[in-house]
Amino acid sequence: MKKLLVLMVVLISALLVFGEEATSTTLPGTTVVAIVNGEEVTLDLLNSQANINGLLVKISEVDQTFFNVLTNTDEGVKLLMRYKRAVLDQIVDKLLIVQFAEKYGVRPTDEEVKQFVDKQISDYLSSQGIDEDTFNMYLQYANMGTLKEFKEKLFFDTLVNMSIKNLFDYASQDATVTDDEIKAYYNENIDKYSTPTQFDLYVLTFTNETQAKMAKDKVASGIDFQTVANEFNLGDFKFENIAKGQAFPDKLWEYIENAMVGAILGPINVDGTFYIVKILEKIPPQVKEFEQVKEEIANELLSNKKSEVWSKFIDEEFAKFKKESQVKILYTTE
Structure with a gap:
């Protein structure tokens, strides 16, 4: 109940703050706050974003003093107005992207966007086992508006994201990678497709030298490592496919690298920790064959080329489109 009362006070304060500004509560949501190449941006869209x-x-939940300054002082209200203006600038930039997609014939239709949004919400409701009325209640409790407002916001965000994807596909559709490029990349980055010498090991670790020596005597006499590990209440002691630099100190690896398969080493003292090591297997370095990684390399190179084409497309063509666009801002922070 206390949390609900606090929420009501916050919302009432918010209404009082914006009740005096012409762009929030005294004008209908259909009021136009910007015109971008003839396409209108409404107050509803600005408020939802x-x-x-x-x-x-x-903010009230984190810092009540800051909340009071924002809602009860002229400076705070002006800051909120500047914030809304900054959001409006972002909306304009996003709408320009959508219009840019339209220029190249890849702007998604409203029906495509609506179908996507409806499916996303439907899938979410099904996964949570709730209906729209319950979801609507959750949204309002979380201060995210009504379900209708949520759909409107999601519609615009989806319109922008689908436009970006369609533009990326359009701009990069001719990007290709040749077999020579793939082979050259493979040869230049051969280390990337190589594995170093790897080891399978038994390693018993102690902080007491006497115990380490006792364990060494037991395994040397033929008692298996599992039995010894259990006797000394040790945890994991078998390590597979590990390379130098992994799991253990470099000083210990110096001993491991120079030992023969089957050798039992130790106790080896490294900074007060005592190791008993058995070399189970030493796996020589291996290099993946070109055909094994050809597709992986092709995908990586193609992705890089598409990204380069996309960056150039945006830096040159979209920048030109944005510069030539007609944008009129009707929202004021004064």
């Missing part, structure tokens, strides 16, 4: 009420609730 800025989500001032939800933001204020979160």
